[in-house]
Amino acid sequence: MSVEVQIAPCTATSRSFTPASMASKNNWTASKAELDRFGQRFWSLTRFILDDRARFDDAALAFDLERPPRAEIATGHYHLIS
Numbered sequence: 001m002s003v004e005v006q007i008a009p010c011t012a013t014s015r016s017f018t019p020a021s022m023a024s025k026n027n028w029t030a031s032k033a034e035l036d037r038f039g040q041r042f043w044s045l046t047r048f049i050l051d052d053r054a055r056f057d058d059a060a061l062a063f064d065l066e067r068p069p070r071a072e073i074a075t076g077h078y079h080l081i082s
Helices: 019-050
Strands: 002-006 054-057 062-065 076-081
Touching: 019 054, 019 062, 019 076
Parallel strands: 002 076
Antiparallel strands: 054 062, 062 076
């Protein structure tokens, strides 16, 4: 069983570079940076909580859950999609 956690960015439809769209682009850049920080924190927290229960592949942002913390959580391969 594989479970995916995904944070999908919104895409802008405008391609013009007016001052208003530049502000929007700057907001997108700041939002993307915040999502990246959130993803890093989420991954660090996941590693901390499941440290002795899973084998982690940091490069792939994936882990194999060998001993779930609760009975209703399935063992298997999990990965973070960012």
